[in-house]
Amino acid sequence: MHTLDVALGERAYPIHIGSSLLAREALLLPHIRGRQAVVVSNETVAPLYLDVLLATLARGGVTAIPVILPDGEAYKTWEILNRIFDALLLNKCERNTTLIALGGGVIGDMGGFAAACYQRGMPFVQVPTTLLAQVDSSVGGKTAINHPLGKNMIGAFYQPQMVLADVATLDTLPDRELRAGLAEVIKYGLIRDPEFLVWIEANLEHLLARDRAALIYAIERSCRNKAEVVAADERESGERALLNLGHTFGHAIETGLGYGVWLHGEAVAAGTMIAAHLSNLLGWLDDKDVARMGKLFERCALPLRSPRLGVARYMELMSHDKKVLDGRLRLVLLEQLGRAVLTEQASESQIAQAIERGCT
Ligand code: NAD
Ligand code: GLY
Secondary structure, eight states, rough: OOOEEEEGGGGGGEEEEESSSSHHHHHHGGGOOOOOEEEETTTHHHHHHHHHHHHHHHHOOOEEEEEEEEOOOGGOEEEEEEEHHHHHHTTTTTTEEEEEESSSSSHHHHHHHHHGGGGGOOOOEEEEHHHHIIIITTOOOEEHHHHHTTTEEEEEHHHHHHEEEGGGGGGGSHHHHHHHHHHHHHHHHHHOHHHHHHHHHHHHHHHHOOHHHHHHHHHHHHHHHHHHHHHOOOSSGGGGGGGGGTTHHHHHHHHHHHHSOOOHHHHHHHHHHHHEEEHTTSSSSOHHHHHHHHHHHHHHTOOOSSSOOOOHHHHHHHTTTTTOBTBBBEEEEETTTTTEEEOHHHHHHHHHHHHHHHHO
C-alpha cells in the first residue's frame, strides 16, 4: 500500500492507495468520528462494494446507514442532493456522524457537498471506485452539483478526512469508464510532469489491460501531482487552475450536449485537443506536439473531436466558466508539453478558430 499526504496544515489528510483496502478496518476506523456513519453510494456501486464496507465498519462497532442514489451525471442535482439531507435528518444524524462517499466522482462530489452543508460541516471520507475518482476527484476538496446552465456551478471547497483508493474496485469498472479516467491521468503529464507523460506513453497497454502494478503507479503519481498542487493553492487562486486543462471546453461539451451524454473524461479529452490547437495557434506547441497528444488520446479510444455545437454556443457556455474574471475568459493552455499556463492571451478569433479545428 502507498500512502501520500495532502499537506494542508490542520486539515491535512492521507490518501491510501492499494488493493483490497475496503476490508482494512485499521485504515478506515481511525477516521470515523462517533459510532454512526452514513454511506452515500449509487445503484451500481452499492451492490458491488457496500456490504464489504459495512462489514468493516461493523467490526469496529460503527453502525452505518446506506443512502443509495440513482446512477449518473444527470442526477448530480439539487433534487437528488436533497435525498441525502432527507436521510441525514430522518436518521437523526449528528454533527459528528461521518459521511462516507462510496463511488465515482459524481457520488464523491455530491457526498462531499452534502457533508460540507449538513449542520455546517460533518466529517467526510472519500472511497473512490473509478479511475477518474482515484486520480482526481476524491483529492483536493472540490465538491459540487451541476446547474442546467453550468457544470459544477454550485458547490464548496470541503476536504475529506481521508481518501481510501482501493484499486481492486477497478476490476468491475466498464472499459469506457477506465478510458475516461485515463484522460485525467494524461492531464498531469501534460500540465506539469513530462516524465510521467513519457511513462504513460510507454505503459498505456498495461494500463488498458488493468495491470495492477501499472494502475497503482499511475494513481500514486497522479495523486502526488494533485496533492502538491492542492497544498500550494487549495482554493484555486493560481496554480490549481492548471488542473483544469481542457475543462473549459470540456464542461461546455457536457453542458451543451446534456449531462451524461459524453463522460466527463471524454469531454476533457476532446476539450484538451481544442486547448492544444489554441496553443498551436499561439505558436507554443508545434504540429508534432499536437499530433503526439492526439495519438495518446486515440490509443485510449477517447474522442479527439468535439461535437459541433457551433462557436457561438461554445462561447456562451464558456462564459459561465469559473475561471472567468471581470468578464474575461482565462484559459489553461500549454506552453510546451509538460508545462501549462493560465492565460488571457488568446484572442476571441483564435479561440473560435481552435474550436473549429477541434470540431472537424
Ligand atoms: P461517475 O461517478 O459517474 O462513475 C462512472 C460510472 O461508473 C457510473 O456509472 C458509476 O456507477 C460506475 N462505477 C463506479 N465505480 C464502479 C466500479 N468500481 N465498478 C463498476 N462501476 C462503477 O463518473 P466519474 O468519471 O467517476 O466522475 C465524474 C464526475 O467527477 C463528474 O461529475 C466530474 O465533474 C467530477 N469531477 C470532480 C473533480 C473534483 O475535483 N471534485 C475532478 C474531476 C471530475
Ligand atoms: N479537478 C480540478 C481540481 O481539483 O482543481
